[in-house]
Amino acid sequence: MGVIGVSLIVVSFVYVLACPIGWLPRWIVDFKRGLGGAPAITEGPLTSTAKAEPGRDEDARDNTATSTARDEAGSATETVNRKAQGSREMPPPPRPMTAQQPPAIKAPSLPESTDEEEQITPKAAPAESKGPVPTFSLSDDAPSKPSRAPSASAWASTMPSSSSSAMPPPPRPNPQPPRLPQFPAANSPQIARGPAPDRGPPAGGLAPPSGGLAPPPTLAAKPNKPSKKVMLQPGRSPLDWARISGPSSDLRNLPPNTPYLRVTPSMLKAQNGRKGTDAWMALNGKVYNISPYAEYHPGGKGELMRGAGKDGTKLYGEIHPWVNYETMMAACLIGLLVDEPDGKRGSEMDEMD
């Protein structure tokens, strides 16, 4: 009997070792793994946790070792019964796809620390190895080394032109400034009318204005003549005259508090600036003493004295009608030009002119 029992035990061991794993119950498989046999292939669905948990694997080994010890201490009959039970339960054949399953998440190399038992679920590691940080290049040249994220230009150059999903590069800025369209337009009626007619030089002999418009007819035109202005002595500028001929000045050269005089033509003729007398001149019915102004006259003393002792209205108007004599000569006002008492004013005035 002892020999038979030992033989059964030996046969059971041989069967367990030689039998396909898929036909064996789980605890025998675990037992075989504990003996260092083929890697365990579970019957149930493969899960990454089952294959990637070394902690559980170690637990299984512990269970297997416990079972082994229990088996060794058990009787041969129990072993035979378990063998018979395993024979009756026909497990499914091993899946051929098991070996072709994609690699599951690689189990991280956990450090051999004391808290290994607490960390049951390992952290998944990235499938790809960490490479260098991709570099970006903005130059149009091809990148010297391949990078994971190429530059925009390199990407655009590598993209096929026929691809509809490729975004075209932005247009380059136009170096030339935009040009305005022709004005007037080619079909404009302004061109149909032709060029503007030549209306001749502007009236008055003035330089043609830039705007092409003629001066208003009410503006008196300045005669286009050479200037007859003279060099004035120092202190005899128009500004100096304005300073000495203010509203409170009296340049009549008459006795103080003398009222405005009624100047007859004979009186005016006698004031011609000769023989030490002042020169008077009538302008539009008013008589002025022009002697104080002679050194300030821009046209010179000689030109001014052409109207001394006379009615210079016509002469004055021929040269500079724009000059405001009433303001300039207010301090030199003698009085009003009146007719001769005997009615000779008209003929005398004609002679004076």
Ligand code: HEM
């Ligand atoms: C009280 C009477 C007069 C006053 C206040 C006066 C005033 C002036 C003034 C302010 C100017 C400068 C004008 C300018 O810069 O455009 C001037 C210029 C001139 N005046 Fe008189 N004037 C008087 C009478 C006369 C008379 C009677 C004559 C000649 C007969 C005369 C002949 C001239 C001449 C030739 C010029 C130079 C014009 C030029 O070439 O620009 N002036 N006068």
